[in-house]
Amino acid sequence: MLRIKNARMVKNEEWKEVNIYVEKGKIKDIVPGDEALLSVKKEIDAQGKVVFPGFIDPHVHFDDPGFTEREDFETGTKSAAAGGITTIIDMPCTSIPPITTASNYDYKLKIVKPKAYVDFAFWGGVTPEQVESGEYKKSLKELKDRGIIGVKFYTISGMELYPRMPLPDMDKTFRILKDLNLVCAVHAEDYYLVEYYSHLMQEMGREDPESWSEGRTYEAEPEAIWSVVGITEKVGNKLHLVHLSTKAGLNIIRWAKAHKLDVTTETCPQYLIFTVEDLKRRGSILKIAPPLRREEDQNALWEGLKDGSIDFICTDHAAGKYPEEKSSPNIWKNYAGIPGTQLVVPTLLHYGYHSGRLNLTEIQKLMSENAAKRYGLYPQKGAIQVGSDADFSVVDLDKEWTVEPSKLKSKGKYSPLAGKTLRGKIYMTILRGEIVYKDYEGVIGEKGYGELVKSKVK
Ligand SMILES: [Zn+2]
CATH class of the missing domain: 3.20.20.140 (Metal-dependent hydrolases)
Incomplete structure (x- = not known):
C-alpha cells in the first residue's frame, strides 16, 4: 500500500489536509490529516503542495x-x-x-x-x-x-x-x-x-x-x-x-x-x-x-x-x-x-x-x-474519491520558473x-499509484505503463 501524506486537497476553495491511501492503483481511503497513520511500505510526502485529481x-x-x-x-x-x-x-x-x-x-x-x-x-x-x-x-x-x-x-x-x-x-x-x-x-x-x-x-x-x-x-x-x-x-x-x-x-x-x-x-x-x-x-x-x-x-x-x-x-x-x-x-x-x-x-x-x-x-x-x-x-x-484511479497532479503553487523550449519533452x-x-509548477505526476514525473528528476515513469481508457457511456 502507498500513502500520500500531508496532501492539501482543494474543496470549495478550502484546504483539506488529508492522507490518501492507494492500493493496486486505486484510491483505497482518504483520511483527515490528524488521524493516526497506518504502517505502509511506500510513502510520498506532499507537504506544502496542492494535490489535484490527475x-x-x-x-x-x-x-x-x-x-x-x-x-x-x-x-x-x-x-x-x-x-x-x-x-x-x-x-x-x-x-x-x-x-x-x-x-x-x-x-x-x-x-x-x-x-x-x-x-x-x-x-x-x-x-x-x-x-x-x-x-x-x-x-x-x-x-x-x-x-x-x-x-x-x-x-x-x-x-x-x-x-x-x-x-x-x-x-x-x-x-x-x-x-x-x-x-x-x-x-x-x-x-x-x-x-x-x-x-x-x-x-x-x-x-x-x-x-x-x-x-x-x-x-x-x-x-x-x-x-x-x-x-x-x-x-x-x-x-x-x-x-x-x-x-x-x-x-x-x-x-x-x-x-x-x-x-x-x-x-x-x-x-x-x-x-x-x-x-x-x-x-x-x-x-x-x-x-x-x-x-x-x-x-x-x-x-x-x-x-x-x-x-x-x-x-x-x-x-x-x-x-x-x-x-x-x-x-x-x-x-x-x-x-x-x-x-x-x-x-x-x-x-x-x-x-x-x-x-x-x-x-x-x-x-x-x-x-x-x-x-x-x-x-x-x-x-479524488475512494475507488477512483490513483491519479494525482501535485503542484507547487508559488514556485517560479522560466519556460525553456529546448527542455520540453515534445x-x-x-x-x-x-x-x-x-508562477506555479508541477511537482509530481502520479498515475495509478506510480510516480511518472518528478520535478528535478524528469519523466521517471515506464514506457508502455500508460493504459487505454474507455468511455463508460452506455
Ligand atoms: Zn485539434
Missing part, C-alpha cells in the same frame, strides 16, 4: 502513426506526464490511417500502447465517403464498442485523409451518434468564408501574419457554430464545440445551453493569453486555427470559464516540425499549431489563479472533472511562452 487534456494531436516526424506517442505522453497530465485524449484525424474503422483503431492501439507514459483515450472519426456508402453505421458502432469517447467532425479541413463533413452528412451522422449516445465534436469555421477570404489574401500578395487571421475571418466561427447547433436542435445529439475562440461563438453556445440543448465547449490557453496583436508582432509561432482574435474575445473566454458556459480547457496540442515548419517569412506556408500539453497547467496557475481570474476549484473542474464527466471517464478519472521544441517566468 489532469486531463481532452484534445491532443500526437500524430502516431503517420506524422511521427512532428510528434509521436512517446514524446507526446512524456510531455503530458511532465505537465501534470495523467490522461490525454487523442484526435482521430492526425494519424495515418485516421481512426475511422475498427481495424484502423486496432492498428493504432497496437502501435501507440507500448509508447505511452500516461493513460489515453481515443476520439473516433468518420468521413463523408463512409456516409455516402452507408458503411458509417457499422464502423461507428464498432468504434463505440472499442471505447471511443466521441467522434470528431470538421466544417473545414486541410487534411487530405480527413476531409470536411458537409452539413447534410453531419445531420445523418449525428442521428447515428445520438443512438450510440456519443459526443459529436466539431471544429467550427465556415468553409466558404474561410476559403474565399484566405484565397483573396494570398491573391493580394499578403504574406504577413495578420493576413492569416483576416483570411480565417472572424464571422466564420459563429457562422459554423450556428449551423451545427441548428442540426443538434433537430437531432437532439450531444454536441461539443472544440477550441472556441470568439465571443460571438460563445454567445451562441450560451443560447444553446439556455434552450436546453446538450451542447458543451472548450477553449485553449493560447486563446486566453494571446491576441491577434501578438500574432502580428510575433508571427508564425502563434499561427493556429482558428486564429487568435481580439482582446474582447479573450476577456469573454475568461468570463465563459468563470460562469460555466465554457466547460473545460484543452491544449489542441499540435507540434509542427521546428524550426522548418514554423519559420517561413510567408505566414501561409507555416504549420498551424502549438504543442501545449506540458505547459497548460502552469499557464492556468499563472494567468488564471495568480491573476485572480480562476480559483483552484474551478481549475480542478476545468482541467479534470468536467471533461471526465462529459466523456464517460468519471469517476475512474477526474476525481518533439516540437517551441513555445510562445519561451523565456516567460511562470
